[in-house]
Amino acid sequence: MSDVAYFNALYEKEDPFQYRTRWYEQRKRALTLASLPRERFGRGWELGCSNGVLTAALAERCDHLLATDLSEGAVAAARAMTRRHAHVSVEQARHPHDWPAGRFDLIVVGEMGYYLS
Numbered sequence: 001m002s003d004v005a006y007f008n009a010l011y012e013k014e015d016p017f018q019y020r021t022r023w024y025e026q027r028k029r030a031l032t033l034a035s036l037p038r039e040r041f042g043r044g045w046e047l048g049c050s051n052g053v054l055t056a057a058l059a060e061r062c063d064h065l066l067a068t069d070l071s072e073g074a075v076a077a078a079r080a081m082t083r084r085h086a087h088v089s090v091e092q093a094r095h096p097h098d099w100p101a102g103r104f105d106l107i108v109v110g111e112m113g114y115y116l117s
Contacts, residue, residue: 003115004094007071014077019053029054032108037060041106047095048112052078058108059085066100068093 019025032054041062049055049067055078059065067082067090069075082088088115093100095112 001090004070007074012073015051017050019051029057033057035102036062036106043102043104044106044108045100045104046108049078049090052081054110056081056085057089061088062106066091068095070094085087113117
């Protein structure tokens with residue numbers, strides 16, 4: 001099974017990693033946000049945005065935010081999660097192959113790093 005097929009299969013479930021319901025995930029998200037060195041960022045990028053739970057929180061701290069994920073299902077879920085934030089763009093991308101243009105003053109790489117060889 002390819003990595004695309006693997007993640008697309010995972011995201012057939014609404015919240016495959018239970019980001020919305022597990023206390024551990026809520027705590028990890030709170031710690032991630034608390035560890036950011038500034039209150040506000042001009043341009044942010046979240047790699048491996050999953051279903052957009054952290055993305056929605058990061059949107060409150062960024063003037064512009066790009067969120068990317070490999071899975072079509074994750075991208076759809078993240079778009080739904082952030083639809084009220086016009087300054088957020090969610091795109092399907094394969095990392096480390098696809099990199100956006102421009103510079104960012106915040107880059108968030110979560111547990112997606114586990115999947116890189």
